Amino acid sequence: MPWVLLGLWVAVLALAGPFAGKLGDVQRDRAVDYLPANADSTQVAKIQERLPGGETTELVLVYHRDGGLTAADRGTAADQVAALDARTKLVDTxxxxxxxxxxxxxxxxxxxGxxxxxxxxxxxxxxxxxxxxxxxxAAGDGLSVEVGGSGALATDASEVYTSLDGPLLYTTVAVVxxxxxxxxxxxxxxxxxLVVAGVANFLSMGVAYGLNQAFGTTVSGQSSGIMTILVFGAGTDYALLIVSRYREELRRVERPYDAMVAALRGCGPAVVASSxxxxxxxxxxxxxxLNSSRGMGPLGAVGVLCALVAxxxxxxxxxxxxxxxxxxxxVPAFGSEAKKRKSLFQSMGSxxxxxxxxxxxxxxxxxxALAxxxxxLPGNLKQEDSFTSKPDSIAAMETLAAAYPERGTQPISVIAPTDRADKALADARAVPGVDGAERGRSSGQWTEISVVAKGAPQSAxxxxxxxRLRDRLDPQGAYVGGPSxxxxxxKDTNRRDMRVVVPIVLxxxxxxxxxxxxALVAPLLLLLAVVAVWGASLGIAGLVFGPVFGFEGTDPGLGLLSFCFLVALGVxxxxxxxxxxREECLAGAETGPAALTALRTTGxxxxxxxxxxxATFAVLTNMPLVQLVELGFVIAVGVLLDTFLVRTYLVTSASLALGRKVWWPGPLSKAPALPPAPEADAPELVRAP
Incomplete structure (x- = not known):
């Protein structure tokens, strides 16, 4: 039987191989792949793709010299922009x-283009x-030239996501x-x-590619990276449980095959249920x-299920x-006894x-108190604060923010029906806070309008x-989009998703x-425990993100994603x-001793x-994107809290305090029937002289 399984896995890998290698080809990190599915900004991005020439890539060239630009600096800027206009296809001069x-x-x-x-x-x-x-x-020392704007930010972010796959995989493997x-x-x-986890990861890549081709599942750098983390993290967890039970059975069963069958019968249901x-x-x-959250769900589940099967x-x-x-x-010899020594978890249980x-x-x-x-926690994360290092696009935005505090430097994109474009343009110019608006490209159905706000990007x-633009232009059937x-x-969609997804997960x-x-009490106890861990983990993050890590904001999706991962993984x-x-209780033990035995044997x-x-999620804290660092930190801290405080002390203590009530209303919550009393008229036994 083992050799048959090995042969089947060779065949499975041969089939999955061509698909696994194509996952990187379908990975997309465009704004539309992360945006809310039905939001205005998503509709703008989709319509822009269908306008003449396709989606617009907007950049800002920033020339700066402390103390003031010289005439030569301005000449250099004009020459470079002219050369750029001649070399590339620009919308306007x-x-x-x-x-x-x-x-x-x-x-x-x-x-x-x-x-x-x-x-x-x-x-x-x-x-x-x-x-x-x-x-x-070059115009001499002191002149800085930087490229900013939404297009440069997207390119820098794409390069970061593309560079994640290798370092993330190698670091995860090394840590495990x-x-x-x-x-x-x-x-x-x-x-x-470790080899089995690697095989599971390879299989998950093939399955993820199949989901993308069959159902259009979004594959982003973030979701594929999380999938790898889950395969190695959760897969290694299942391996530890199986190997530990297998070692126990090898001392009681002579043949390794029979010992493995007994081990899988004992811990298999728990592993299947947990996965x-x-x-x-x-x-x-x-x-x-949110597209990024919705795409991460199936990919994360695929990673866990592939790990389970492997x-x-x-x-x-x-x-x-x-x-x-x-x-x-x-080596666990047949018939031997494990060394009897008081473990840390036995002491904790006592x-x-x-x-x-x-x-x-x-x-x-x-x-x-921790919660x-x-x-x-700092406010919402802005685009310029989303990198742990400072790429050229971020440096350009910082320069612009300091030099142009009185006006916007990032256009707002408005898409209006062509037959109402003139009305939309006039209304946009009349909105308080708008510095200017110009008509852009047009197709038979839609027309693009570029609006510049007086306020700095992502400011109040x-x-x-x-x-105000959205309120004013909504009657015209127009959409308001752009980076801001x-x-x-x-932010708004993550708030909505929290209200919808959290109850469904629970x-x-x-x-x-x-x-x-x-039972009902035990599940509620476990659920309450993991929710408490989630709150405490976010509380710890609030104490360190700003003062220790220097983060200027919190990713809007942190709450929802960390909740889903910590609740599911913590349980x-x-x-x-x-x-x-429960096994110990079914064997006749009282709940108190059963809880202590379970802690001693599984702790x-x-x-x-x-x-x-x-440790696998902590790998994310070494990545160059703040949202990944924040997610990895919160989940890693939550898992440690769950492992060494909640699971060992609080759940065990609650089980001891509740006794059989923890299994209510199941049969284990009822006291065992007392043995029948001897009959009153039974003859008394007389000892012979």
Whole structure:
């Protein structure tokens, strides 16, 4: 049987190989791939793609010299812009706009050449940078020339996402490998789960490509990176549980095959239930209106399910084929007993058992106090604050913000029906806060209008202008978009998605837990615990994001994504613990001793799994995008809190305090029937003399 499974996996990989290699070809990181599905800004981006020439790429060339630009500087700028106009397809002849202090000159430029192709857009941006940074165009020391605007920001972000795949995968593999070596203390055993996780990741890439081709599932750099993290993190967790149970069975069962069958019968339901919970929680993201969140759900679920299939089939087959020697030098001999030594988790269980209510109350107060830190989270993340380093586009925006505080430097795009374009243009010019508006490209149905606000990009003044524009132009059937409008829609849509998706996730996870544990109180206890962990994790983030990391804002999607991941992944460990506790209760143990036995037997495995999962998500904190750093930090902290505080102390203490009530209304909540009393008229036995 093991060899048959290995043969099947070879065939599966041969089939998945061609598709896995194409996943990068369908990865898209355009604004429309992240924007809300039904928002104004999304409609603008889609319609712009269909206008003559395709979607517009807008840039701003920024010339700056401290102390003021010289005549030679302005001449250099004019020459470079003329050379750019001759080399590339620009919408209009650019006109320079000097700052009031004379230190800066900006040239808004736009091209319709790139259309919807990211590679062509990036080529245009890089061509512009080549022209203005050419050696023969230098004007001497002190003149800085930068390329900003939405097109440059998109190109820089795309380059970051494209560069994530390799470093993210290698770093994740290295972190998991080191942790497995430390956990297993074996020169060979650590390699088996790691290889299986790599195979699962390869399979998930093929399946993700198939979903994209069959259903149009959005594949972005963010979602594919999270999928890799989940495959290695969750997959290694399942491997740790299976290997630990297999080691136990090898001491009781002689043949490795029979020991593996017994191990899978014992822990298989918990592994299947935990992975099903994670997958169900992530699939709930399909209810989100935000494209990036909705696309991440299926890809994350695919990663978890591929990891599950690999760990339940390929991992057991490899372990059985390799036999007991895979555990060398700590080989579990048949008939041997594991060393009896008091573990850390036995000590923790004993301390919780002495005063369970006190421990439970203290832990609840601690989590509530930590959650208060969420009020200190910085405001919404702006585009210029979304990189951990400072690319050229961000430097340009900072220069513009300082030199032009009195006006907008980033146009607002309005798309109006062509037969009402003149009315829309007049209304736009009459909106308070608008500095100017010009008619742009037109097709038979739609006309583009470029609006410049008086307020700086993503400032309160510009936001108010955007809202007034939408109110004024809505009767004309016009859409208001552009980079600032996109950020506004992201914030509003994330707020809507929180209200819709969170209840769905809670209901789905609760239903799975009720079916698995045959109770209502225990599932509610686990759900309450993971929600408390989520709140505490955001609170810790609020205490460190600004003061320690120096982040100027919080990604609008952080709350929803961290909630889905922490609830789904956190319940994993609760399932491992509660499932073992239920086994002990079914075998006749009281709830208190069963809880302590479950903690003693699974505590080490849960701790190892938590460390691995936290470490894999912590890999994201080394990435160059603030939103990935924030997401990785919150999930890693949440997993550690769940592993070492909530799962070990609080859930165990609550189980001890509730006793059999934790299984209400299931059969385990009822006291066992007392043995029948002896009959009153039974004859008394008389001892013989």
């Amino acid at each position: 650019p006109q320079g706009v000097p700052s009031q202090d004379g230190s800066t000159l900006m040239y808004p430029v736009a091209s319709t 790139p259309g919807t192709d990211e590679e062509l857009r990036d080529t245009f941006v890089n061509d512009v940078r080549d022209v203005i940074k050419a050696p023969d165009g 490998a080191v942790l497995l070596i430390l956990i297993y203390r074996s020169p060979l055993l650590w390699l088996v789960p 099903g919970t994670v997958a169900a929680g992530l699939f709930c993201l399909l209810a989100a209106d 760990m339940l089939t390929l991992l057991p087959a490899l372990l059985v084929v390799l036999g007991r020697r895979v555990f060398w030098p700590l 301390s919780a058992g002495r005063r369970p209510r006190t421990v439970l109350a203290a832990g609840a107060v601690l989590l509530a 208060l830190g969420a009020f200190a 003044a510009e936001t108010a202008t955007l809202e 409008a996109e950020q506004l829609d992201l 209901a789905a996870v609760l239903l799975i837990l009720v079916v698995l544990l045959r 994993d460990y609760g399932i491992f613990l509660m499932h073992r506790m 080490g495995v849960i701790a190892s799994a938590g460390l691995v999962l936290a």
